[in-house]
Amino acid sequence: MNPSKLAIEIPLEIAEPTTGMVQAVLRELLEHVELLIKSGQQHVIDLTSLPLNDSDKRELKNLLGKGEVSITLSTLGDSKIFETGINGIWWIKHFNPNEQLLAELIEITTIPEIIKSHPDDIEQAAFELKKLIENNESGEEV
């Protein structure tokens, strides 16, 4: 089909060649996974600070694959978190209210910190549950 007749103009994205950084990242992941197993020590890699271009990130994502868990946090703009095909390796993306990428990280852990409910909040939970129950009971009587 003659490209000029296309109804919409498809922005051609020239894939930049990969820089080979992915190999380094994979080795770092391996090292920290072993640490996680041995001593339960968690680790975070900040992708924005590494000189990875888009092709590198795409290659890394394809290599690691998609796992079973994908979570979306709505925290003043979304945060998309999913576990990669390799258990214990989580891919985290934080966005601000107008979908601007703020930070992109890989966390090597059983479960990313940000997902866990913090003990302080849980302490608050008992207090709130009691209130809930009271409201619920009074609602019924009325």
Place this chain on the structure above:
Amino acid sequence: MSTSFEQGINTLKQVIDAPIAAYFSSCTNCGLCSRACIFYTETENPKYTPIRRVEPMRRIWEQEFTLVGKAKKALGLSKEVTEQDLKDCVELAFESCTTCGRCSMVCPVGNDIVYMIRRMREGLTAAGLAPKSLQDAAVRTMEKGSVMGFPMKTLEAMVKAAEKETGIEINIDKPDVDYLLLLSSAEVMQFNEIIASLAQIFKEAGVSWTFSSIAHEAGNPGMHMGASEIEAQMINRIVQAAEELNIKNVISPECGHAYMAIRWEGPNVIGRPYPFKVYHIIEVLDKLREQGKLKTTGCELERITFHDPCQAARRGGVNQPQRNLLNMVSSNFIEMKDSQACNWCCGGGGGVNTIEKAEPLMKKVFNRKRNQIEELDVTTVVTMCATCRNTLEEGIENNNMNVQVLGLTELVANHLLKEKKS
């Protein structure tokens, strides 16, 4: 004695003009002028680099005629010219420089270095440092009328001999003729057959000419020394002779510096233009050839080359006439590798051949000319300057080369087509 160190410095202040200021402002000490100077190329001694010959004058120019220079002098950054500086300069400006002007041809910023050396000599002479040999020559020239000291009587004797030989009447002090002929001392001393040759040539060409008892030689040691006042006295004699005899054309003989003195420097040193024209003898012969008044027969078959005298060819501008004449009388004329304006100096000019101390140096630098000649494997070297001829002959003798040296006029005369036997 009016010559002194102060007078020397004073004269240098007088001679420095705009061109010299421009030259000193532009010299970048690149060293290229040494490559053109036989005194460097043949000795490999960097002290002979041409621009070094005028270092004292450069300092005077800088210290006297530029604010930057005056400031540097005040701050003690540039030291004044001392008497010893001038004394050391004599070796560079006189003994190892024939003022051949080849350095001025190659200077990238276009400095006329020989123009400056010529001025430097003025300062040295005013300081009484001119070589003794040149001073004596100047005295002889003024007192006897001839650089070598040949009085008029000698010339008269030679004229009589030539008249007898050629049967042609040769005039002395005859007014209203076409040409006033001047000779050079070397011709009178060694190559006086030139008188007969010229008599025949002029006769065939139907041209009238005369000698003058007031001025029979054109040699000018004043110019060599750089004593423009003495040079002026010598020129004035010739001018007086020409004016008294009411002659419109003066012939400068087969001599390099004579042509330079009478043709180019004369009017400027005496301070007024001539009422007559000046020609080099070869220019005259070529003109006659052109007018068909000079016919020759026969042809030199063996290989001939021509040595262009620096003052006449490069600095005087006489380049083509000698070639026309040579091609007329020779079928095997071969140009030297560097010829005409780029020719290498024979090493004897500029007064160098009169300075004993410069003898060994002169011999050494002749190598350049020897190579030029040997390269061509010629039997004869022709030239049109008596000093060159002398120096060439000496050089050939010292290097026992079997090459003969000929004056161009003489060569032409040998082939002169004579209409009728006298």
Place this chain on the structure above:
Amino acid sequence: MSDNRQQLAGELQRHGISRRTFLKFCTSMASAMALTPAAAAEMAEKLVKIKRQSVIWLSFQECTGCTESITRADKPSLESLIFDFISLDYHHTLQAASGDAAELAREQAMHDNAGKYILVVDGSIPLKDGGVYSTIAGMTNLDMLKQVAKGAAAIVAIGSCAAFGGLPKASPNPTGAVSVSDIIHDKPIINIPGCPPIPVVMTGVLAHVLTFGIPELDDMGRPKAFYGDTIHDRCYRRPFYDRGEFAKSFDDDGARKGWCLYELGCKGPTTHNACATVKWNNGTSFPIQSGHGCLGCSEPDFWDAGGFYKAISTGIGKPGQWATGALAAGAAAGLASAYLNKVTKSKAEKDHQEVTLEDMGGKHE
């Protein structure tokens, strides 16, 4: 939970900011400042624990652009979260109190947190005529700055005016404006230049000050995290510069192709700031991306750097105008020197003694 943390946690709750939002804020701040991810967690820990830091914001000769930039009056955003960690005890634009009450609040804050509060300054300080050109409550900026600075733990000069003197200092600088660091020499000063600075840079630096103290500064007191590189170093149009492809006017095809704006006066190469990476308006764009050259607003005296639309390689002011004057002066000096030369020449002429034959050893005529 200690009342302190509770007080802050409750505070966060009250603003409808969950812990996870707060964690995300710290992570993005750390990433922006190229700190290690671990620092983010540490930052979160510290921010939660600290008692709210007292901050006194003094505004001198300024246009409130910096305050506008940091408070992002349009809508609350992650950046403005910082205000939840500091107690802004004095800001004459934002605070409700005014007149004596405002000044009393400031003195109170200075007294309560003597030696511990952070002094934030925006705007330059006039010195001419005793500093009368800008006063607050009858007190000149100069005196107020000196007074408040005495008890400050650290000073943050926000905006090019406070950092380097900015627009008020532009020649002829009628009010004798100077920067904070020209006056105060005995306190750690962090300069956050820019006209205005980028919001995330300000909040990032404040967050860093609150958690890790003074960030690493360059020789002009600017945090290296944000001012280490020049715009040019991180500019996406850099390949065009290297290939020498420059836009000749703002609407020629070179400009449309996004070529380098060097010839249109871009000061990117000599301007240290984070615009090219952090960008403006929440990462939307920055001057060069929108087709206009960088003005160099985070550098001292950028108002006097020779015109925003003249390349860096041009002269400031008109060197040409000097040439004609110098030519005339040179000619005049030339004539004077020429006269001196003429004098030297004529003297030499006069002193000249003719060189005669006698000098050559000849007989007297």
Place this chain on the structure above:
Amino acid sequence: MNEIELLNWARGPGLAYATIIMVFGLTLRVFEILSLGRAEELAEVRGSGVSDGWKMIFKRSLPEPRHWKLITASYIFHVGLLVIIFFFIPHTQFFRDVFGVFWSGWPNYVIDFFTVLSIAAMMYTLVSRFVDPTRRILSKMSDYFAWVVTFLPLVTGYMAFHRLGMDYTTMLAVHILSVELLMISLPISKLTHAITFTMARYYTGSSNGRRGIQS
């Protein structure tokens, strides 16, 4: 004085002072040369010498093949300097700002090529000032000074463009200051030949022209 103030000084007052001193100095030198006058030629001349004078200004630039080793290096860096100064794009901007005349510059890699070549050529000329006997005996302090002030702008310019050495702002300031040092040295050193070579060649060409000799 931090680096941006240094750059602004170099681009502003520094440039003004350098322009003043250069223009003032060179005008003064030219007047000083002309003030010494030139004798009027009284001999019968073969030509006016004026046209030959003008021709010589360009003719003497033609390379003398015989001494190619000595002159090649200086030809390279003279041509190099010419190309860099007048065809490097930022420089064309400078000239447009000063003279209002605009010509398009050449690509950066061409300028880079000439810069590297010129730097190498200048190093060769410096070495030859020690190695070559003639040049060694001629060389004075002022020659080395002139060499340094001509060499610095080339090196600092190359370093600035390639972001070598100090940070760019300082390096650019240093480059501009080195150019100003060159401008200031023009009237007080042999660099005056950049202007007076035309007068020197004219005088020689004209006197040769009068005598009708090849030059």
